[in-house]
Amino acid sequence: KAGVTQTPRYLIKTRGQQVTLSCSPISGHRSVSWYQQTPGQGLQFLFEYFSETQRNKGNFPGRFSGRQFSNSRSEMNVSTLELGDSALYLCASSFDSLSFYGYTFGSGTRLTVV
Amino acid sequence: GENVEQHPSTLSVQEGDSAVIKCTYSDSASNYFPWYKQELGKGPQLIIDIRSNVGEKKDQRIAVTLNKTAKHFSLHITETQPEDSAVYFCAASKGNNRLAFGKGNQVVVIP
Numbered sequence: 001k002a003g004v005t006q007t008p009r010y011l012i013k014t015r016g017q018q019v020t021l022s023c024s025p026i027s028g029h030r031s032v033s034w035y036q037q038t039p040g041q042g043l044q045f046l047f048e049y050f051s052e053t054q055r056n057k058g059n060f061p062g063r064f065s066g067r068q069f070s071n072s073r074s075e076m077n078v079s080t081l082e083l084g085d086s087a088l089y090l091c092a093s094s095f096d097s098l099s100f101y102g103y104t105f106g107s108g109t110r111l112t113v114v
Numbered sequence: 115g116e117n118v119e120q121h122p123s124t125l126s127v128q129e130g131d132s133a134v135i136k137c138t139y140s141d142s143a144s145n146y147f148p149w150y151k152q153e154l155g156k157g158p159q160l161i162i163d164i165r166s167n168v169g170e171k172k173d174q175r176i177a178v179t180l181n182k183t184a185k186h187f188s189l190h191i192t193e194t195q196p197e198d199s200a201v202y203f204c205a206a207s208k209g210n211n212r213l214a215f216g217k218g219n220q221v222v223v224i225p
Contacts (some may be wrong), residue, residue, distance in 0.1 A: 004157075033211065045213065045214075056212045058212075092157075102146070102163055103160070
């Protein structure tokens with residue numbers, strides 16, 4: 001079956017711009033989580049969506065937001081981009097948020113802010 | 115929140131030898147401990163996991179052990195092969211669909 005699909009794979013944006021990243025989870029998975037990966041901070045949790053509702057939120061500023069659609073696809077948005085937002089953004093899906101059996105990650109979107 | 119520490123940061127082993135990566139966690143409420151392998155240009159891939167009601171789990175050349183009292187868990191890779199070279203992440207969760215990750219270990223298998 002198809003894995004977690006993230007688009008685009010690479011993005012280059014200028015400071016102050018905004019960006020939208022997309023994630024299609026594995027078919028049947030209703031929970032989608034987003035992580036930011038950087039060499040210095042490692043993998044940091046951004047937020048989790050389940051049935052179109054944000055269930056968990058990490059410690060990121062309000063410039064980072066997301067949403068989930070009725071087909072479980074999710075998007076995350078970063079507004080007013082800063083150089084420090086350059087990172088690999090990973091989407092992960094799981095089957096059931098009440099019985100956590102771990103994630104399946106996508107390959108990520110590499111965002112570079114210049 | 116949960117804090118997961120991972121040691122060593124880089125590990126070099128000869129092909130055929132064993133590799134061991136150790137992690138500690140801070141929150142005694144954590145009950146799920148997965149290990150992920152990340153290869154260059156790819157997202158992390160789940161390779162093995164363990165729950166708090168189990169002390170050890172094995173899958174072919176990979177095993178994980180958990181010591182709840184000491185709050186540490188370890189990944190053991192036996193008979194290492196060049197394709198085992200990657201970054202390995204440990205993580206912990208309280209079952210709320212949120213993982214706290216360690217900073218990762220670069221494992222290099224020398225042929």
